Amino acid sequence: MSLHGKTLTELAVGLKAREFSSVELAQVFLKRIADHQAALNAFVSVTQEQALAAARMADAALAAGRAGPLTGLPLAHKDIFCTEGVRTTCGSRMLDNFVSPYDATVVAKLKAAGTVMLGKTNMDEFAMGSSNETSYFGPVRNPWDLKVVPGGSSGGSAAATAARLVPASTGTDTGGSIRQPAALTGITGLKPTYGRVSRYGMIAFASSLDQAGVLTASAEDAALLLGVMAGFDPRDSTSVDEPVPDYRAALNQPLKGLRIGLLKEFFEQGLEAETEKRIREALAVYEKLGATLREVSLPNLPLSVPVYYVVAPAECSSNLARFDGVRYGYRCESPRDLMDLYQRSRGEGFGAEVKRRIMTGTYVLSAGYYDAYYIKAQQVRQLIAADFERAFKEVDVLMGPTAPTPAFPIGAKTSDPITMYLNDIYTIGANLAGLPAISVPCGFVGELPVGLQIVGPHFSEAKVLNVAHGLQRETDWHRRIPKAYA
């Protein structure tokens, strides 16, 4: 099999056995990135020189017997993670020229583990989008069909991983930004529990929702990476001091007796018929493995999207206040005075969707409206979290679709923000309640992939990965690579 057709786990075995070197691996994938960048636009920056230097160090560690489980493996980081000495744009004109003075904790941990960063992936501007069309650096295209979106906001990471321009990549998920693009590009995408992975150096969007995770070829690969990324970080005040289990050791637990809850509301709300069939087929695989299915109702879940579009814009309007045209980032030409400097730097530096969310957030937080919008939304959010908690007293995991339809054409939903927001109807709930969730490929509608979503209780990543891996032992959807990239 070609090197790029292997999973991260298989590449790790090959590196240990010295079947190929880390430098050779980096070269194979760097060549693929260069060959397909024009078509996919999955990268904002490619860090060839740093990658080859890191790969040479990894090869030395492998030769000296000092290698860890990730030493020498190539990957890409979403351009929302700060990378020391490397441009970090967050998909925005605002940070077009920003060279980060330090590494995000996720980046530092993966670097210390010997991984080789090949570049920074394209994304929706400040992670605000579900189609990767809001990036200042242009839309990313889906490797399954260049006319459709890859999903967002981690669309560059998803497209790059699906086309095997990298074997794996990092992402962030505030309302579905890992899971939805993973579903739309036929790969595995894990959003861990809120607080599981450090967010230090991860550019903030909505701080009560943001979490870092991975986009990979398999649940096994996600387990491999999460084991290194997870853990307490004193530099992130939302990081939780919980022990990190051996995620890989739990992958092969038998699924007999697993209690699966089917999210009733998800099967009722705008789910496309063929997509539903693929989900039902995956559920049948679990039944064959000895799991039991039962319908579970979370009555407040249909309010997830309106809750999100109060809470997320409110927090974004506060977080993005830091971009002032003074300390870093874009500054307008010839400001008349300080007010003009602030207003034009922000007006010109931010794109349309980011400005829309900042203004929505500013409005709902403004005097006289705070209780009606923000407090009300946080109350309904509490009800949604309680619905999940009740459900997990009866079932081990919840399942449903990741997205209501397969990938849609580029430009199809850009004129109406609410139509675009409804793409995240099935993914937002896990963010509101801080729960871990994964999307795994479970078949196709026509030529386009479909994702099954698995949600677990807080800190149940080992179980969620175990359940996802169970499907991937029985099916080969996760091994499919779009023809042009095979």
Add this chain to the structure above:
Amino acid sequence: MALTPEQIGSIAHLARLSLNEAEVPVYRRSLSAILDFVGQLNAAQTAGVRPMAHPLPGQTQRLRADEITEKDARERYQANAPQVEAGLYLVPKVIE
């Protein structure tokens, strides 16, 4: 709920965003539609429900000791600034 152009102007000012004339009707339309959409929250029964303060039950914001832990990295940080002089960030004159 329909926002007026004046309200859009005042929100943009609070958010320190310059908008050109063509942008005002666009944001007026989309912000009004978003506020209508989130208005469905009003129908939810929330009497006596405590607003969520943290997504993990029982967790609160962790505080650290008020101690200096960072080293001076002014030059490194100011390398990203649009305009600096003698270690200071330059902005247009503030006091007449």
